[in-house]
Amino acid sequence: MIAVQLEGGRVALRKRARPRRPPGFALIRPRLMGICNTDLELRRGYYGFSGTPGHEFVGEVVEADTPALIGKRVVGEINLACNACDWCRRGLGRHCPRRTVLGIVRHPGAMAELLTLPEVNLREVPKALPDEAAVFTEPLAAACEILDQTRIPRGAEVAVLGDGKLGLLVAQTLLAHGVGVFHAGRHAAKLAISKRAGAEVVAHARKLPRARFDWVVDATGSAAGLREAVSMTRPRGTLILKSTVHGAVELDTAPVIVHEITLVGSRCGRFEPALRLLRTGRVDVGALVSDRLPLEEAPRAFDRAAERGVLKVLLENGPR
Amino acid sequence: MIAVQLEGGRVALRKRARPRRPPGFALIRPRLMGICNTDLELRRGYYGFSGTPGHEFVGEVVEADTPALIGKRVVGEINLACNACDWCRRGLGRHCPRRTVLGIVRHPGAMAELLTLPEVNLREVPKALPDEAAVFTEPLAAACEILDQTRIPRGAEVAVLGDGKLGLLVAQTLLAHGVGVFHAGRHAAKLAISKRAGAEVVAHARKLPRARFDWVVDATGSAAGLREAVSMTRPRGTLILKSTVHGAVELDTAPVIVHEITLVGSRCGRFEPALRLLRTGRVDVGALVSDRLPLEEAPRAFDRAAERGVLKVLLENGPR
Numbered sequence: 008m009i010a011v012q013l014e015g016g017r018v019a020l021r022k023r024a025r026p027r028r029p030p031g032f033a034l035i036r037p038r039l040m041g042i043c044n045t046d047l048e049l050r051r052g053y054y055g056f057s058g059t060p061g062h063e064f065v066g067e068v069v070e071a072d073t074p075a076l077i078g079k080r081v082v083g084e085i086n087l088a089c090n091a092c093d094w095c096r097r098g099l100g101r102h103c104p105r106r107t108v109l110g111i112v113r114h115p116g117a118m119a120e121l122l123t124l125p126e127v128n129l130r131e132v133p134k135a136l137p138d139e140a141a142v143f144t145e146p147l148a149a150a151c152e153i154l155d156q157t158r159i160p161r162g163a164e165v166a167v168l169g170d171g172k173l174g175l176l177v178a179q180t181l182l183a184h185g186v187g188v189f190h191a192g193r194h195a196a197k198l199a200i201s202k203r204a205g206a207e208v209v210a211h212a213r214k215l216p217r218a219r220f221d222w223v224v225d226a227t228g229s230a231a232g233l234r235e236a237v238s239m240t241r242p243r244g245t246l247i248l249k250s251t252v253h254g255a256v257e258l259d260t261a262p263v264i265v266h267e268i269t270l271v272g273s274r275c276g277r278f279e280p281a282l283r284l285l286r287t288g289r290v291d292v293g294a295l296v297s298d299r300l301p302l303e304e305a306p307r308a309f310d311r312a313a314e315r316g317v318l319k320v321l322l323e324n325g326p327r
Numbered sequence: 328m329i330a331v332q333l334e335g336g337r338v339a340l341r342k343r344a345r346p347r348r349p350p351g352f353a354l355i356r357p358r359l360m361g362i363c364n365t366d367l368e369l370r371r372g373y374y375g376f377s378g379t380p381g382h383e384f385v386g387e388v389v390e391a392d393t394p395a396l397i398g399k400r401v402v403g404e405i406n407l408a409c410n411a412c413d414w415c416r417r418g419l420g421r422h423c424p425r426r427t428v429l430g431i432v433r434h435p436g437a438m439a440e441l442l443t444l445p446e447v448n449l450r451e452v453p454k455a456l457p458d459e460a461a462v463f464t465e466p467l468a469a470a471c472e473i474l475d476q477t478r479i480p481r482g483a484e485v486a487v488l489g490d491g492k493l494g495l496l497v498a499q500t501l502l503a504h505g506v507g508v509f510h511a512g513r514h515a516a517k518l519a520i521s522k523r524a525g526a527e528v529v530a531h532a533r534k535l536p537r538a539r540f541d542w543v544v545d546a547t548g549s550a551a552g553l554r555e556a557v558s559m560t561r562p563r564g565t566l567i568l569k570s571t572v573h574g575a576v577e578l579d580t581a582p583v584i585v586h587e588i589t590l591v592g593s594r595c596g597r598f599e600p601a602l603r604l605l606r607t608g609r610v611d612v613g614a615l616v617s618d619r620l621p622l623e624e625a626p627r628a629f630d631r632a633a634e635r636g637v638l639k640v641l642l643e644n645g646p647r
Binding site: 094099102104156218233242243248250254255256257258259260261262263264265266267268269270271272273274 | 414419422424476538553562563568570574575576577578579580581582583584585586587588589590591592593594
């Protein structure tokens with residue numbers, strides 16, 4: 008089969024043996040895959056990664072231990088947990104210290120003709136949900152995670168910084184949750200998506216409001232963005248770090264301590280709330296798709312995804 | 328009257344006019360004052376400070392609008408709030424944006440023969456509590472603030488990093504709250520105070536446990552300490568930033584995001600829980616006193632307070 012391979016900063020296509028399906032696992036043929044900022048980071052060698060990337064997909068089960076699964080359209084939780092440790096017993100396999108992660112940590116990703124995942128990781132996609140929406144389940148789950156970790160009251164006003172894919176999903180998720188959103192970013196065209204959904208948007212702001220918000224989400228992925236986010240947070244407020252990894256940044260802890268700000272690191276989320284939210288149709292993920300290319304054009308698709316102004320680029324695994 | 332004056336890195340004694348007492352304010356004669364790490368920072372010019380420092384004191388009311396206050400032994404909340412804004416109405420005058428702060432921000436401090444504070448800031452000291460204990464009300468309130476901001480369950484195990492004055496007060500406060508304390512620091516003699524109170528202590532640890540604690544308090548005041556604290560926090564755990572100001576530090580946000588750690592900035596606290604805790608006698612503040620010098624020897628007292636291994640240095644305002 009064909010698989011995308013990241014190696015030394017390059018995106019290549021390789022012939023690979025059909026993956027072996029261990030007991031408890033399903034063999035899945037992905038139909039659509041999303042390129043995430045993390046994939047672009049992996050291409051740059053982040054995590055010392057080399058291998059097949061891809062953790063956003065919707066696909067069809069080809070083989071499984073459970074016969075009822077075969078032929079089903081599914082999305083898949085990306086953390087492969089041990090199912091035995093404390094974390095797993097508490098339903099937090101996403102933090103299992105022994106986990107591997109689809110397309111990120113020691114488990115080949117979805118950008119291939121076939122992939123494997125444990126059956127327990129799979130969630131069936133409701134019939135009414137097209138592939139083009141279902142492929143956003145994983146990143147939308149990351150946005151929904153904010154509502155699992157915090158108790159943002161309905162009617163609150165939340166500032167979202169950053170108008171990348173994740174920032175846009177976060178803004179819409181919060182709006183659907185019934186809170187007001189003030190969305191600041193650098194691209195009027197991207198922010199228009201949030202504006203249509205009901206957010207107050209500000210592009211290229213010279214000066215953002217200081218100490219105004221009880222809730223702030225930093226989805227900029229930059230040290231400057233994090234600094235800005237701290238300054239926008241009110242005393243005793245909560246700032247959610249919702250980003251592809253920042254790495255080491257200069258953080259001035261003085262305002263964090265003096266204003267007793269709470270910073271909440273936030274990563275992957277449960278798929279169920281994301282699937283429910285997609286079914287309501289209250290999140291316009293279609294507007295986030297910038298391009299759609301066949302799997303064979305993965306190298307070009309990665310370049311396209313890295314262009315300024317581009318949002319989600321999808322890879323398609325056409326019938327062969 | 329005599330007042331300590333910080334100016335250009337020096338500690339001087341100056342003659343000053345007796346302070347004017349505005350309406351609603353009390354004139355107080357401090358009996359004992361504590362030198363805090365913040366005072367040492369102020370001496371170094373932090374906050375661009377020059378003036379009379381001192382925000383830890385116990386004293387006697389000399390003049391007040393309320394006759395019943397006169398002659399009373401009191402401690403005083405250090406934030407002078409406007410009592411009109413949203414923060415003040417919510418009982419959080421400690422975050423009032425218009426506040427001044429005793430001995431720190433535009434209000435002369437307690438290291439003088441006399442000081443003024445609003446009557447509403449004063450708390451009467453119970454008779455049973457000696458000056459030597461009452462003078463710790465303010466720093467102990469800062470330790471108690473942790474329990475106001477978080478919900479650490481009784482029986483939990485909390486790691487405390489840093490064995491300075493604040494770290495030692497935090498450890499004892501947590502022990503009194505009924506949680507287990509793992510206290511790591513660099514001075515066996517200081518940690519002995521926590522050990523006597525029931526903590527597990529580790530001095531000069533080469534390798535501290537990684538990802539073991541759901542609750543961690545960083546009271547090191549150093550960037551290296553903060554890094555260590557992050558690495559000791561379990562996924563989904565809470566790390567309380569309880570320090571005299573760090574300033575700008577390199578923080579690797581990657582583990583914070585990946586492990587979904589919550590960082591809570593923590594500063595001053597309410598005086599009531601601290602006074603209650605002092606009355607129980609369950610916090611041994613006496614062990615924290617390294618030295619006691621007359622107000623007139625403030626320059627020497629500051630030098631002493633800055634020496635390695637020294638904990639609290641008290642200044643005494645003797646009868647004149």
